[in-house]
Amino acid sequence: MPRLDELDVEDPPNTQEATRPNGPCQELPERAGTGQERTGKDFGSRVELALGASNHLLNARNSPRYVAQVLQAVTAVATKLERTTRPFTGVGPSEMEARIGAVDLETPLPDTAAALQELEDVYLRDAVYFHDAKYAAHLNCPVVIPALVGEAVLSAVNSSMDTWDQSAGATMIERRLIDWTAERLGLGIDSDGIFTSGGSQSNLQALLIARNHAVAGLRQDPARTGLRLPALLDTLRIFTSEDSHFSIQKSSSMLGLGFDAVISVPCTPDHRMDPAALAEAMAEARRAGLTPMAVVATAGTTDFGAVDPLAEIAALARAYGAWFHVDAAYGGGLLVSCRYRHLLDGTRLADSVTVDFHKTFFQPVSSSALLVRERAVLRHITYYADYLNPQSAALAAIPNQVDKSIQTTRRFDALKLWLTLRIMGADAIGALFDEAIDLAARVGARLEAEHDFELAAPPQLSTLVFRYRPRLDGGGRLSEDDADVLNPAIRAAVFTSGEAVVAGTVVGGRHYLKFTLLNAEATLEDISGIINLLRRTGAGLLRREVAA
Numbered sequence: 093m094p095r096l097d098e099l100d101v102e103d104p105p106n107t108q109e110a111t112r113p114n115g116p117c118q119e120l121p122e123r124a125g126t127g128q129e130r131t132g133k134d135f136g137s138r139v140e141l142a143l144g145a146s147n148h149l150l151n152a153r154n155s156p157r158y159v160a161q162v163l164q165a166v167t168a169v170a171t172k173l174e175r176t177t178r179p180f181t182g183v184g185p186s187e188m189e190a191r192i193g194a195v196d197l198e199t200p201l202p203d204t205a206a207a208l209q210e211l212e213d214v215y216l217r218d219a220v221y222f223h224d225a226k227y228a229a230h231l232n233c234p235v236v237i238p239a240l241v242g243e244a245v246l247s248a249v250n251s252s253m254d255t256w257d258q259s260a261g262a263t264m265i266e267r268r269l270i271d272w273t274a275e276r277l278g279l280g281i282d283s284d285g286i287f288t289s290g291g292s293q294s295n296l297q298a299l300l301i302a303r304n305h306a307v308a309g310l311r312q313d314p315a316r317t318g319l320r321l322p323a324l325l326d327t328l329r330i331f332t333s334e335d336s337h338f339s340i341q342k343s344s345s346m347l348g349l350g351f352d353a354v355i356s357v358p359c360t361p362d363h364r365m366d367p368a369a370l371a372e373a374m375a376e377a378r379r380a381g382l383t384p385m386a387v388v389a390t391a392g393t394t395d396f397g398a399v400d401p402l403a404e405i406a407a408l409a410r411a412y413g414a415w416f417h418v419d420a421a422y423g424g425g426l427l428v429s430c431r432y433r434h435l436l437d438g439t440r441l442a443d444s445v446t447v448d449f450h451k452t453f454f455q456p457v458s459s460s461a462l463l464v465r466e467r468a469v470l471r472h473i474t475y476y477a478d479y480l481n482p483q484s485a486a487l488a489a490i491p492n493q494v495d496k497s498i499q500t501t502r503r504f505d506a507l508k509l510w511l512t513l514r515i516m517g518a519d520a521i522g523a524l525f526d527e528a529i530d531l532a533a534r535v536g537a538r539l540e541a542e543h544d545f546e547l548a549a550p551p552q553l554s555t556l557v558f559r560y561r562p563r564l565d566g567g568g569r570l571s572e573d574d575a576d577v578l579n580p581a582i583r584a585a586v587f588t589s590g591e592a593v594v595a596g597t598v599v600g601g602r603h604y605l606k607f608t609l610l611n612a613e614a615t616l617e618d619i620s621g622i623i624n625l626l627r628r629t630g631a632g633l634l635r636r637e638v639a640a
């Protein structure tokens with residue numbers, strides 16, 4: 093291994109620029125055989141272009157360049173982190189569009205350093221930084237360094253997870269992590285699963301399996317012999333709480349059931365699905381001759397972090413022969429929490445579970461998985477393609493992961509989690525989530541004590557839903573209608589200031605602000621600082637309103 097200062101850090105000469113400073117490809121000499129006479133000079137420039145381009149290929153010859161260039165990029169990011177003092181600059185879309193539109197994509201820059209310099213202007217300076225303690229908006233985590241080491245390896249080796257002959261050991265690492273996750277979920281020895289691009293895709297795949305499982309059941313009915321799929325889909329219904337993720341509705345639509353096949357089940361005041369309401373809704377559907385296809389419980393709702401009563405919901409799903417899916421996209425990190433793991437006890441009763449590693453396992457986007465209790469159900473998405481994964485390969489027990497996935501070419505995202513477990517260990521990841529949960533409890537107490545803020549509900553995981561609603565001179569609070577105008581305006585103004593980033597949501601038709609806390613390094617002082625900023629901003633907007 094050469095020392096870094098001995099590396100050839102020179103970028104390959106940029107022959108493209110020399111060959112065609114401002115012209116499209118058509119101006120280049122045509123290939124032989126087109127009837128055009130090729131001149132020696134044309135041929136020379138073509139060879140020169142190809143040679144220059146091949147200097148950019150990752151291979152043994154270019155490995156010093158690879159190290160040097162990636163190091164430049166990593167250094168640029170590190171420098172950025174060291175100098176950034178707020179989560180955002182507040183830049184607007186039209187300014188970014190203009191800056192990016194001004195880049196001439198036909199004319200490459202001389203080297204990587206110049207491209208990174210330009211990137212500062214078109215991306216890095218004005219990105220939204222999730223590691224900053226005053227980023228408290230969505231379910232984006234600060235990422236752990238071992239996962240970035242994994243990211244560097246997986247994109248360079250570039251294994252593709254569809255078949256054994258494109259991945260080899262990567263397939264076994266992914267399978268081992270699926271088994272590890274399924275074991276923590278308590279899914280039993282017949283369990284299996286697959287890494288996906290995110291919770292939305294995991295939910296879609298779960299509901300695709302549930303749909304095909306239900307359709308296979310309907311096809312047993314002699315009265316339905318010969319019916320085509322659309323006719324069978326018409327009676328299927330999905331039950332999920334009013335607080336569940338919108339990807340359930342979208343999946344239903346994509347699966348040909350329509351948005352309206354999803355029956356929204358009311359929650360108890362703690363924002364968990366009400367099992368009595370679920371029982372009623374399922375009974376009503378049955379009476380109407382409909383088929384309860386699936387019940388989707390949420391373990392960690394996006395707004396309130398609520399974990400639905402999994403055991404009661406599982407019993408109802410079973411009673412109606414419905415698929416029981418648990419969306420633990422947010423709550424999944426509890427699997428490695430020493431203190432709150434018991435909140436996920438009910439996942440052992442699920443037919444399938446979604447876990448997002450890119451949320452509460454502190455992994456970079458993207459990394460998610462779908463786990464199933466019975467590996468055999470994955471056949472519902474198997475398609476044997478002669479060129480890729482012929483049935484003969486399955487019969488010969490060649491492990492082709494595409495048999496279980498709705499993607500074909502697929503990243504080896506599992507490597508990030510693998511290196512995280514091997515370098516940090518599971519307990520350390522859990523400790524990061526525990527910190528965020530404890531911080532949310534302290535922030536909740538603080539907001540409760542603030543006379544001009546209202547908390548919509550006590551925190552359950554690491555989110556807080558609240559609004560600014562000060563007392564007016566008369567002594568009464570700002571009206572709810574006025575608060576509905578003011579709170580989104582506060583959020584927008586704070587975003588534009590770049591000093592903090594918070595989210596917003598609607599509860600019972602009313603506009604609220606939301607913190608999603610996932611940063612173990614953020615302190616109560618940091619978040620109190622955001623609360624003060626929200627108050628100052630809100631009071632300022634109100635004063636301006638009164639003056640106007």
Ligand SMILES: *Cc1c(COP(=O)(O)O)cnc(C)c1O
Pocket residue numbers: 231289290291292293295336337339390392393394419420421422448460
């Ligand atoms: C974030 C989230 C999803 C969607 O996951 P993506 O990875 O963003 O696709 C699904 N369900 C819940 C409860 C979530 O919080």
